[in-house]
Amino acid sequence: MSVYNDATRVEGSVASVLAQTFRDLEVIIVNDGSTDETGGALDRIARTDARIKVIHQENVGLTLSLKRACALARGKYIVRHDSGDHSDHGRFAEQIDLLESRPGVVLTSCGTSFLAPGGEHVFEVAPAGDQLHEGLSEPKVNALRGPSHHGSCTFRRDDYESVGGYRVEFKAAQDIDLWLRLSERGQCLGTNTVRYSAVIDPGGISSLNGARQRAYSEAALRCAKLRRDGQSDKPELVAIATWKPLRVVQTPQQKAAFNYFVGNCLLASDRAAARSYLLQAVELNPFHVRAWLGIVRTLV
Secondary structure, three states, rough: OOOOOOOOHHHHHHHHOOHHHHOOOOEEEEEEEEOHHHHHHHHHHHOOOOOOOEEEEEOOOHHHHHHHHHOOOOEEEEOOOOOOOOOOOHHHHHHHHHHHHHOOOEEEEEEEEOOOOOOOOOEOOOOEEHHHHHHHHOOHHOOOOOOHHHHHHHEEEHHHHHOOOOOOOOOOHHHHHHHHHHHHEEEOOOOOOEEEEOOOOOOHHHHHHHHHOOOOHHHHHHHHHHHHHHOOOHHHHHHHOOOOOOOOOOHHHHHHHHHHHHHHHHHHOOOOHHHHHHHHHHOOOOOHHHHHHHHHHHHO
């Protein structure tokens, strides 16, 4: 787990890890230069359970933080988890049992329930069985179907290391790049059981850097095509290494777009909550026509 400025949510996330029925685990958490109370919260948690190891460092970003955490891992398997998210108590046992019984499987992903910042259920994603591997087999943007969430994945440490782990050139879409390389080594298998819940984060990479994330995803696919054609993907890595840093401050337009997205998703299930998010969207951007139309829909 890599954490940056998430003091109010990280303890609950770690608690869901410590509550797993699978007990023989280590919890490696990288505090990536947080400027709030995250560091203190993590130190308090670490004092309660000897399985927790906290690393404090200057801010270097998600990819380098995950590389450092995985390099310290001693277990046979690596389980990803994001701060702010929660795992069902049986998640680790189910995924490890699957990997133990299927030697040819290099990665598995459970289903994910996506929640709005207020805790409202927005949607679920669960590519099951061979759907996951098939979705990583065709290196085309429209055909790509990866795991339900970065934090829903468990993979073998030996396989992770054999394909080179997370690659520093990918400041975003580092998960897609890893999944594609793992799928070239063995089978990626999904399960339709929803064992992970993730909050859609207005300050996350997808919200702040949606276009950049798509560009990195496309680069990962170009790399995959080169490898699968028997060529080196190094020229592509050299090119993306020069790309500018990711945006770290959200604009009012981005905040409005985020609230519209959440509100629009909730229209069919919770009109009151949908109206709240849509109203926030038009407060930030009074000319957001689709948000206004959504508000009208909540009233009819």
